[in-house]
Amino acid sequence: MSGWKVFGSRAKRLEDPALLTGQGRFVDDIILPEMLHAAFVRSPHGHAKISRIDVEQAQTMDGVQAVYTLNDFRPHLTNEHLVVGLPSPAYKQELDRPALANDEVVYVGKPVAIVVADTRYIAEDAAAMVMVDYDILPAVADCRAALEDGAPLAHSTSPHNILAQFDMGYGEVDSVFANAPHVYSESMWQHRGGSQSIECRGAVSFYDPIEDLVTLYSATQAAHTAKNILIDMLGLDENQIRVIIPDVGGGFGPKLVFYQEDVAVVLAAKLLGRPVKWAEDRREHFISTTQERDQFWDVEIAVDNDGKILGLRGSMIHDHGAYTARGINLAFNSALIVSLPYDVPCYYMDVVLAVTNKVPVTPVRGAGHPQGIFVMERLLDRAARELGIDRPEIRRRNLIPTEQLPYTKGLKTRGDAPVILDSGDYLACMEDALERIDFTGFLERQKKALQEGRYIGVGVANYVKGTGRGPFETVTVRIGPSGKIMVYSGAAAMGQSTQTMLTQIVAEHLGGDMENVEVVIGDSSVVPMGIGGSASRQTVTAGSSALLAAREVQDKALKVAAHMLEASEEDLEIDGNEIRVKGVPDLKVGLGKVAHAVAGTPGYALPGGIEPGMEATKNFMVDDLTFVNGTAAVEVEVDPETGKVSFLKYVIVHDCGTVVNPMIVEGQVIGGTAHGIGNTLFEWMGYDETAQPITTNFAEYLLVSAPEMPHIQMGHMESPTPLNPLGVKGVGECGVVPAPAAIISAVENALSPFGVFFDHVPLRPPEIVEKIQSAKALAG
Amino acid sequence: MGETRKISLSVNGKTYEEEVEVRFTLADFLRQQPGLTGTHLGCEHGVCGACTILLNGRSARSCLMLAVQVDGQEITTIEGIAPSEDEMHPLQEAFRDNHGLQCGFCTPGMLTTLIEFLGDNPDPTEQEVREAISGNLCRCTGYQGIVAAALDAAQRLREAKGA
Ligand code: FES
Ligand code: FES
Numbered sequence: 003m004s005g006w007k008v009f010g011s012r013a014k015r016l017e018d019p020a021l022l023t024g025q026g027r028f029v030d031d032i033i034l035p036e037m038l039h040a041a042f043v044r045s046p047h048g049h050a051k052i053s054r055i056d057v058e059q060a061q062t063m064d065g066v067q068a069v070y071t072l073n074d075f076r077p078h079l080t081n082e083h084l085v086v087g088l089p090s091p092a093y094k095q096e097l098d099r100p101a102l103a104n105d106e107v108v109y110v111g112k113p114v115a116i117v118v119a120d121t122r123y124i125a126e127d128a129a130a131m132v133m134v135d136y137d138i139l140p141a142v143a144d145c146r147a148a149l150e151d152g153a154p155l156a157h158s159t160s161p162h163n164i165l166a167q168f169d170m171g172y173g174e175v176d177s178v179f180a181n182a183p184h185v186y187s188e189s190m191w192q193h194r195g196g197s198q199s200i201e202c203r204g205a206v207s208f209y210d211p212i213e214d215l216v217t218l219y220s221a222t223q224a225a226h227t228a229k230n231i232l233i234d235m236l237g238l239d240e241n242q243i244r245v246i247i248p249d250v251g252g253g254f255g256p257k258l259v260f261y262q263e264d265v266a267v268v269l270a271a272k273l274l275g276r277p278v279k280w281a282e283d284r285r286e287h288f289i290s291t292t293q294e295r296d297q298f299w300d301v302e303i304a305v306d307n308d309g310k311i312l313g314l315r316g317s318m319i320h321d322h323g324a325y326t327a328r329g330i331n332l333a334f335n336s337a338l339i340v341s342l343p344y345d346v347p348c349y350y351m352d353v354v355l356a357v358t359n360k361v362p363v364t365p366v367r368g369a370g371h372p373q374g375i376f377v378m379e380r381l382l383d384r385a386a387r388e389l390g391i392d393r394p395e396i397r398r399r400n401l402i403p404t405e406q407l408p409y410t411k412g413l414k415t416r417g418d419a420p421v422i423l424d425s426g427d428y429l430a431c432m433e434d435a436l437e438r439i440d441f442t443g444f445l446e447r448q449k450k451a452l453q454e455g456r457y458i459g460v461g462v463a464n465y466v467k468g469t470g471r472g473p474f475e476t477v478t479v480r481i482g483p484s485g486k487i488m489v490y491s492g493a494a495a496m497g498q499s500t501q502t503m504l505t506q507i508v509a510e511h512l513g514g515d516m517e518n519v520e521v522v523i524g525d526s527s528v529v530p531m532g533i534g535g536s537a538s539r540q541t542v543t544a545g546s547s548a549l550l551a552a553r554e555v556q557d558k559a560l561k562v563a564a565h566m567l568e569a570s571e572e573d574l575e576i577d578g579n580e581i582r583v584k585g586v587p588d589l590k591v592g593l594g595k596v597a598h599a600v601a602g603t604p605g606y607a608l609p610g611g612i613e614p615g616m617e618a619t620k621n622f623m624v625d626d627l628t629f630v631n632g633t634a635a636v637e638v639e640v641d642p643e644t645g646k647v648s649f650l651k652y653v654i655v656h657d658c659g660t661v662v663n664p665m666i667v668e669g670q671v672i673g674g675t676a677h678g679i680g681n682t683l684f685e686w687m688g689y690d691e692t693a694q695p696i697t698t699n700f701a702e703y704l705l706v707s708a709p710e711m712p713h714i715q716m717g718h719m720e721s722p723t724p725l726n727p728l729g730v731k732g733v734g735e736c737g738v739v740p741a742p743a744a745i746i747s748a749v750e751n752a753l754s755p756f757g758v759f760f761d762h763v764p765l766r767p768p769e770i771v772e773k774i775q776s777a778k779a780l781a782g
Numbered sequence: 783m784g785e786t787r788k789i790s791l792s793v794n795g796k797t798y799e800e801e802v803e804v805r806f807t808l809a810d811f812l813r814q815q816p817g818l819t820g821t822h823l824g825c826e827h828g829v830c831g832a833c834t835i836l837l838n839g840r841s842a843r844s845c846l847m848l849a850v851q852v853d854g855q856e857i858t859t860i861e862g863i864a865p866s867e868d869e870m871h872p873l874q875e876a877f878r879d880n881h882g883l884q885c886g887f888c889t890p891g892m893l894t895t896l897i898e899f900l901g902d903n904p905d906p907t908e909q910e911v912r913e914a915i916s917g918n919l920c921r922c923t924g925y926q927g928i929v930a931a932a933l934d935a936a937q938r939l940r941e942a943k944g945a
Contacts, residue, residue, distance in 0.1 A: 014878055021886030022874040024820020024860035028887065031819035123784070123805060200824040200832055200921050201887040251822070251887030252921050284825040497885025497922045669881045669927060676924030700829035700919065708912040708925040737924075 007514035008506050012665040015502045016516065017495075026249045029204035029221045030281040037206070038067055040267055040280040041125035043115040043132045044290065045107035048141035048359040048693030049156065052105050052114070056133040060117060065124040067274055069132060071115045072102040075269050080237035084260055086227075088329030090416070092168035095160055097357065099325045101235065101265050107136070108157055108324040109361050110695055111289030116266045118278055143693040145321035145356035146298055156324060156357040165322045165355040166330045170337055171315070172412025173348025178313040182304030186384050190761045192373045192742065194296045194321065195685035197366050198705055199496070201251020202282035203291060205264050207271040216243045218268050221250050223258040223494050225524050226532035231260045232268060247524030253496030254677070255365040256292040259327050263290075288698040292328075293687055294366035296321035297336060297373045303381040309389050309396040313348040314341055314381065321363060322355040328364035330355055334416050335370030335468075340378045342411065342421070343428050343466045343631060344400040349412070359693035367677050368738035371467050376763065379463040379743035383750070393747065394436055394462055401428045401464065408724075415468070419625045423466065425721040426657050432464055432633040434717050435655040439635035452755065457642055458650060459752025462635045463743035468627030469658075469732025470542025470725070476529045477547035479508055479555045480617035483601060485579045485594030487512050487555075489521045492532015493544040498734055499666045503541055504548050506662055507728070511552040512559070513576040513593065529619075539732055541662060546622035546726040554618035562596050562616070565609040628723040630731040632656030634675075634740035640752040642774050645767030647683055647749055649712035656736055657719035660729035664718065671737040672714045678741025680706045682763045757781075789853040793818065794862025802849045809833045811849035812859060820860040820890050824919065831918030834891035835859050841898045860890035863897065872938040873897060873931070882931035884922035891918050896932050904940055908933065 020026050057069040076082060083098035103114045115132050119125035140154035147153055148163040156163050179185060206219040216238065222228050225245040232243050250257065263280055271278040282291070301316030320333035337351040386396040402409050404427040411421040436442075444460045451458045478490040489504050501521040509516045522528050523544075533543070556576065563581040564571040567590070573583050582590030597616040599609050608614060637650040654671060661667050684704040688696040697703040714737075722729025742763040749770070750760055758773040790799045793816055800815050807826075812818045812835070824832035826845045833845040836858040863871045873896055876882065883889045892915060899906070899914040906914070911932045912925070920928060 015881070017886065018878040018883060019870070021883055021889055022860075022870060022877055022893070023864055024818065024890060026820070026886050028819075028822070030823070031813075033814070033817065033819075121803075122810075123803070198921055199885070199887070200830055200919060201822070201885065202824075250885060251824075252885045254921065281823075284827065284830075497887075499884065665881045669884055669923060672924035672926045673884060673922045674924075677921070699827055700825050701827075705919050705921065706924075707917075707919060708915045708929065709909075711912070711925045713908075714924065714926060 007510055008516055009510040010661060011663065013502065013506055013516060013663055015499050016505055017499060017501055028201055028249045028251055029206055029219050032206045032219055032248065032279070034206065034208060034277040037277040037279055038118045038120065038274065039122040039125050040270060040278050041117050041122065041129040042113045042263060043117065043129045043134065045103065045110055045112040045114055047107060047136055047138055048110050048143065049139040050107050050136035051139060052103060052107060052134060053137055054135040055115060057115065059133070060128040060131040063124065063128045063131065065120040066128045067118045067120070068270065069115055069117050069128065070270060072100060072104055075101055078269055079235055081235045084231055084262065084265065085234065086231065086260060086327060088331055090166065090330050092166040092330055094164045094166055097157065097165065097325045099262055099327060101262055106158060109359050110693065111286070111361055113262045113266065113290070116270055118270050118274060141359040141693040143358060143360065143689045143691055145296055145319050145358050148356040148358050149319065149354060156359050160357065163357045165326065165357045167354050169350065169352045170413055171350030173313065175313055175315050175348045175350040178348050179304050179315065182312045183306055184388065185302050185304045186381065186388060187302040188381060188384060188761060189300050190377055190380060191298045192295050192376060192763050194293045194687045195366065195681055196288065196291060196293045196687060197254035197256045199252030199254055199257065202284060202287040203257060203261065203263070204281040205267040206277060206279045207268040208277035209272045209275065214242055216268055216272060218245045218264065219248050220245060220264055221257055222247055222260070223253045223496055224533065225494060225526045226492055228260050228264060229526040232265065235265055245526040247494050250496035254367040255294065255369065257496060259292050259364050284700065285698050288703065289695050290361060292362050292364040294332060294363050295373060295681070299377050301377055301381060303385055305385045305389065309385055309391045309399050311344060311346050311400050314346050315350040317352040320353060320355045321358055321360065323358060323360045323362035325362045327362035331416060332363065332365060332370040336374040338413055338421065339371050339374035339467065342423065343402060343464050344378065345402050360689060367674060368735050371735070371739045372678065372681065372742050375463065375465045375739050376743045379747065383747050394432065394441060397432060397464060398429065401432065403429060415627060417625060422626060423629050424723045424725055425659070426629065426631045427719065427721060428464060428631050431631060431655050431657055431719055432462070435633035435635040435653050436462065438653040438655070438715060438717060439637055439651055441635065456639060457752045457755070458637060458639045459748040459750065459754070460635070460637045461744045461747030461751060462633060463740040463747065464633050465740040466629045466631040467736060467739050469539065469630050470624060470628045471539045472543060472624040474621040474623050475533055475540065475543035475547055476531055476619060476621050477544055477551050478529060478617060478619040479548065479551040481555060481559065481593050481597040483594050483598045485592050485597065487519045489519060489548060490528040491523045491544050492529050493540045494524045498670060500540055503545060503662050503666065507545055507548045508552040511556045513578050515578045518579050541730045542628060542726055542732055543622060543624065545662065545728055545730055547620040549727055550620040550622055551618040555616060558612060559593065559596050559616060562599055562609055562612055563591050566591050566596065566599060622726065624726060626725055628659065628725045628731045630656065630658045630733065630736055632736060632740065634744040636744045636748045638745065638748040638752055640749055640770065642753065642756070645770035651715070652712040653715045654737065655717035655719065657721050658733040658736065659721060659723045659731040661718065661720060662730060667733050668716055670733045671716060674735055674737025675714050675741055676706050676711055678738040679711065679745065681738065682742045682745045682765065684764060686764050686766060787850050789850055791852050791854065792856045794858055804848065804850050806849045807845055808847040808849050808852055809844035812844060818859050818861050822887055822890050824887065829919070831891040831895060832888050834894045834918065836894050836898060839898070841895050860893055863893055872942065873900070873935040876931040876935035876938060880931035880934055881927040882923065888918060888920040892920070892928055900932070900936050900939060904936060906936060
């Protein structure tokens, strides 16, 4: 975009100076006078009945202020459950989380009681002294086992372990498969991991009896959701609760969820009349913060002799965890995304969500999409191999050509809107990635490497992902008498540069000085409604509202200034914090003065018959998702002795429509890619057969560190979407999505001399070694 | 309150004399008593590196030390890196210019670790930088911006020295 002042530029982030000098304010940095500290007593069992909770000893310890169980909270709760499930007709049972455990615990880590003390140290000591008698019940750890006849029930009060069931599809699947020349079946699975934001969760709450106001500072991605749930649970009215999001040290999905700890901290603060803080520690994060990705697929693809896809069908079991902390959206996203970038004439997927005795499952960066894309891309690799077609070539033959966009799929979104691929050039995107990785020269490289005894491989994966989920995000733009431009929104930031993004959009139309704009977000008191940060949605929703609001304020400011300067609007321009007559530098008026002129003086008319206040509030409404697309191409080397996978090159070419700030977009895509690499090769959230988590620290659960991380080479394409006035698409989750499919394809390709194949992620070194060894043994 | 002891230490050039609980970690002490909350806690078991501070100029994990262990010693935290209130350290500038931070939670540990490293190795390779921060986890950036920032800062520091 040329001709812009700041929009589209690599503007430096406004968030940085405070964060770089230790002046950020994260939830655990909030220290209030008289503040107390909370620790939670948590279930050590995957499944058990509670027969008795004895808090006496803990309560009488020095420095302990209170110990509360659900019984203590009950009189103060109008609803003792956190009702958060997104609506769907697919539910077979409702499993909302109780504020604290009632008489049954259904996963390790479930909060049973809250201890509040003078220091965190004392609170933790006292939590260890709360005696809970458990009668252990059989637990179900594996979502497939959960559905078998005679499986133990994850909740003893449930009729079965099916949370929900649905199917989706289009076309004449049965007849197509009956007549297809080739049908290939695969079973695949993906394992769960966590968000593992480097900042854990946390909450600080206090009650002000003078204002009759509860304030909650929470490391959440959605202030208004938190507020609404608290209104429901505590019987408050809208004016009695304010939720503020301080700086958030990474979200990646799980911080979108409202948790039991939040309501417990709020109630404790209210009952004790003093501020209470809880800061989650890493072990708690491993056992009590939501996770994602366990899915087991049985799928088959039908193709003709040329590798043209004729149809795809199958079934999938999704591990939902012990409660509904969000909805059925993950399984839905996974099933929906499989076929999207390709021309698939018929499709059918049957999906079951199984309840298990594990921490609830909600979106983690990627939200079901990496799994669905993995399934499609692995099936294409299989078909290519069987038919002797090059892997890129089979994709070329099946990708939806750009001339056919917008392309309506035979599927519906969860809001029942048709799935329409809006814009992009999938084929060009893949070709660009192939060129960057020098796919044509690869066979030569591979041959040479093999002669040196080195196993290198290349993989490629295409993806699309629905982003910019609506329906809206409110933005108010206001110029005050100070001349500062204030931007208020229900959007939330957790590291994705939301303030900078909104500032670039607003400043563009109001003087071009980013320093003159102040963004206030993540505070339920600044706008009445908000949805928050999830589903790569905020640049689309809040960004578009900001654009519309800024334009309206611009028009209004010019109108008033025209009146004040006795000039025509067309001759005026806003520059910095002034409006001036073009070409006449001295004829100008400050933005503050202009705002002041419409702020109202008793008894005097407003200039130009204008509405009072230099402000505009906009709710850009959108129902359709806008689909980003991209291609990852990866070259790896695998050591067959140790199973170590090293990256030789990692390319991602992606298209997120108009780019507001390329630096931020790159940061998002590369960061997401790191997450995807972790999911593919390192991150293993283990549970034993009693549903006891066995990877609960960073030594057992490995995050990617800098030496393992390749330099990511990025290519941008820009196909603006017609679905919003900015032409933007979401970007926050894109890097994760193609990583598992591309990397596993590359590893398989590297090990092709051994004839080994892989059907799951994460793929860890011992598994690679084992596979090679058994292949060798088989070969004799 | 459990057993306490009096300690005296210098943090960012300022001397503190404080009564501290003997079981308080250095990180908790720094965050709660002088109120220097720029030092972050990401794991409290010595892996993530977010809590890294400089102890007598050497990087150390403040979550793995007790406050009483640093009696009489000198500490630098993220709050003490910039030369003045309105001027940032070249490493901080480079982080901003190269998008070396997103949420900023790992940043304190990255900066302190790299300050020590660039002191020892003023002209590092990319791989050396990657090794230097291998004990600092970042979930946001994929490290690319951080590595670029470190290399950029190294150059700025060399130029400043040469000038
Ligand atoms: S908090 Fe000290 S290393 Fe993680
Ligand atoms: S910037 Fe968020 S963890 Fe590094």
